[in-house]
Amino acid sequence: xxxxxxxxxxxxxxxxxxxxxxxxxxxxxxxxxxxxxxxxxxxxxxxxxxxxxxxxxxxxxxxxxxxxxxxxxxxxxxxxxxxxxxxxxxxxxxxxxxxxxxxxxxxxxxxxxxxxxxxxxxxxxxxxxxxxxxxxxxxxxxxxxxxxxxxxxxxxxxxxxxxxxxxxxxxxxxxxxxxxxxxxxxxxxxxxxxxxxxxxxxxxxxxxxxxxxxxxxxxxxxxxxxxxxxxxxxxxxxxxxxxxxxxxxxxxxxxxxxxxxxxxxxxxxxxxxxxxxxxxxxxxxxxxxxxxxxxxxxxxxxxxxxxxxxxxxxxxxxxxxxxxxxxxxxxx
DNA sequence: TAATTATGACGAC
DNA sequence: TCGTCCTAATTAC
Numbered sequence: 001x002x003x004x005x006x007x008x009x010x011x012x013x014x015x016x017x018x019x020x021x022x023x024x025x026x027x028x029x030x031x032x033x034x035x036x037x038x039x040x041x042x043x044x045x046x047x048x049x050x051x052x053x054x055x056x057x058x059x060x061x062x063x064x065x066x067x068x069x070x071x072x073x074x075x076x077x078x079x080x081x082x083x084x085x086x087x088x089x090x091x092x093x094x095x096x097x098x099x100x101x102x103x104x105x106x107x108x109x110x111x112x113x114x115x116x117x118x119x120x121x122x123x124x125x126x127x128x129x130x131x132x133x134x135x136x137x138x139x140x141x142x143x144x145x146x147x148x149x150x151x152x153x154x155x156x157x158x159x160x161x162x163x164x165x166x167x168x169x170x171x172x173x174x175x176x177x178x179x180x181x182x183x184x185x186x187x188x189x190x191x192x193x194x195x196x197x198x199x200x201x202x203x204x205x206x207x208x209x210x211x212x213x214x215x216x217x218x219x220x221x222x223x224x225x226x227x228x229x230x231x232x233x234x235x236x237x238x239x240x241x242x243x244x245x246x247x248x249x250x251x252x253x254x255x256x257x258x259x260x261x262x263x264x265x266x267x268x269x270x271x272x273x274x275x276x277x278x279x280x281x282x283x284x285x286x287x288x289x290x291x292x293x294x295x296x297x298x299x300x301x302x303x304x305x306x307x308x309x310x311x312x313x314x315x316x317x318x319x320x321x322x323x324x325x326x327x328x329x330x331x332x
Numbered sequence: 333t334a335a336t337t338a339t340g341a342c343g344a345c
Numbered sequence: 346t347c348g349t350c351c352t353a354a355t356t357a358c
Binding site: 002003006052067068069070071072170171219221228229230231232275300321322 | 337338339340341342
């Protein structure tokens with residue numbers, strides 16, 4: 001799944017292409033038929049991303065809450081107005097998506113996926129038909145509209161120009177404004193939502209209150225929003241911090257540093273669509289790091305390999321029912 | 333064709 | 346701590 005950066009990117013796409021328009025909603029798969037019928041015909045009026053969740057507001061105080069879980073995805077198709085920041089990232093990643101449709105992949109949160117053949121799960125994809133020029137020139141030569149449904153589509157939102165297909169979400173439900181507020185209230189601070197200073201104080205307070213290992217706290221969405229398994233491993237490495245350290249024993253200044261680092265990585269992630277965690281590298285090393293998913297991180301997915309800095313073997317253990325990668329030598 | 337994997341989160345013990 | 350749910354790509358057989 002998309003960690004926080006992907007959800008913010010998706011929200012931007014909604015803001016650009018869905019918000020302010022009436023949508024036809026359906027559930028091709030049938031499992032959200034009732035909800036879709038309630039949305040159908042309404043105008044989307046606002047989108048919010050908080051941590052790993054997205055809230056899409058419709059007129060009449062009806063909100064759609066979506067959590068993609070581990071392998072949910074939104075597929076966009078149609079003539080899409082691309083967010084400038086996303087478009088700029090395109091220069092680096094513009095390549096045809098693996099489905100080989102008539103769409104150009106303007107961005108692909110699978111950045112790491114499309115740059116590598118290693119078994120990454122499906123990623124959030126965005127297919128964009130950039131111009132009239134490409135319309136009708138695709139492999140199928142048909143430029144069908146709306147696009148044919150492929151696979152299990154829980155929810156399809158269609159405007160006159162844009163099609164957004166949701167598949168595999170762990171949560172897809174309608175909420176009242178009250179419920180949206182309640183959901184968000186339970187979430188820890190998100191650097192792109194909350195005031196940075198305020199967020200930092202909340203994060204520091206939550207972490208330093210608990211005996212729980214910092215490696216678990218970073219994954220706890222009530223402590224801080226948007227961090228997933230990749231960012232957890234990388235943030236801890238960047239902080240040179242042992243994942244087992246109880247929250248209350250992490251020096252306050254280091255806790256603050258982690259928050260600010262998360263804020264920085266999140267911004268980079270939103271801009272590039274990639275979980276770039278080795279941004280301190282020189283250009284040549286950076287280029288190499290980008291070349292494949294396996295070369296992109298300090299410790300994530302590097303079990304058994306030598307630490308890039310000290311050469312010690314990167315360890316793999318289960319923490320919070322997820323795979324935790326770390327360097328026992330660098331992280332104390 | 334089946335098994336495996338994945339950037340999550342819940343609820344039942 | 347476990348099992349469960351959501352889906353599709355990749356790998357193994």
